Amino acid sequence: MSGNQAARQQSASGNQAARQQTYDNSYHGGSYTQNNYYGGGYCCSSSGNAAWAAVGGMAAGMMLGAAVASVPRSSTTVVVAGNPYQYANGVYYAPAPSGSGYVVVQAPPGATVSTLPPEAVTVQASGESYEYLNGVFYQASYTPSGQISYQVVQAPVGATVYSLPQGTKPNKINGAAYYNYGSTWFRAYYSGSQTVYMVVQNPLV
Numbered sequence: 001m002s003g004n005q006a007a008r009q010q011s012a013s014g015n016q017a018a019r020q021q022t023y024d025n026s027y028h029g030g031s032y033t034q035n036n037y038y039g040g041g042y043c044c045s046s047s048g049n050a051a052w053a054a055v056g057g058m059a060a061g062m063m064l065g066a067a068v069a070s071v072p073r074s075s076t077t078v079v080v081a082g083n084p085y086q087y088a089n090g091v092y093y094a095p096a097p098s099g100s101g102y103v104v105v106q107a108p109p110g111a112t113v114s115t116l117p118p119e120a121v122t123v124q125a126s127g128e129s130y131e132y133l134n135g136v137f138y139q140a141s142y143t144p145s146g147q148i149s150y151q152v153v154q155a156p157v158g159a160t161v162y163s164l165p166q167g168t169k170p171n172k173i174n175g176a177a178y179y180n181y182g183s184t185w186f187r188a189y190y191s192g193s194q195t196v197y198m199v200v201q202n203p204l205v
Helices: 003-028 048-053
Strands: 076-080 083-088 091-095 102-105 121-125 128-133 136-142 148-153 169-173 176-181 184-191 194-200
Touching: none
Parallel strands: none
Antiparallel strands: 076 083, 083 091, 091 102, 121 128, 128 136, 136 148, 169 176, 176 184, 184 194
């Protein structure tokens, strides 16, 4: 590996560590990390009330289906399976069916972007690391030239997060609290007074 590649990887790792530290400090006073939620068992109690107590866990972001006349000037074009999308600040836009303007859509799996907003946080699931932002999970990789990139992946079952994007729909199924964001399902749990959200299989299938 060249010196420049090593420096870029070190810088990327530092940015991820900084995002995780900021996240932990914001939610846990610097002492409560997401690693508490792994290892084959749930640490958290489940309650139907968790879904309705979780409003404070909703993150900022644009709702799926929101219509806009134009995309931000900073947007970049991302092509997935031949379909063009516009990406800016963690939000994906597709041309509106009417042919005028754009609509906010769920991040298409396979989409690759070069940067993520600083609000993205690192989470773990089944021994793999992911970046999480507004209901979307990414995995980092490096291009042949050593540049870091982030690819949208299917939400990993077992990943636990502390916020959900706007537009997430609450569901109460068999007394348990669930949320779905597009095709991604989360189950709400309590850990002490903190509500957390674990990615689960679709409970309706």
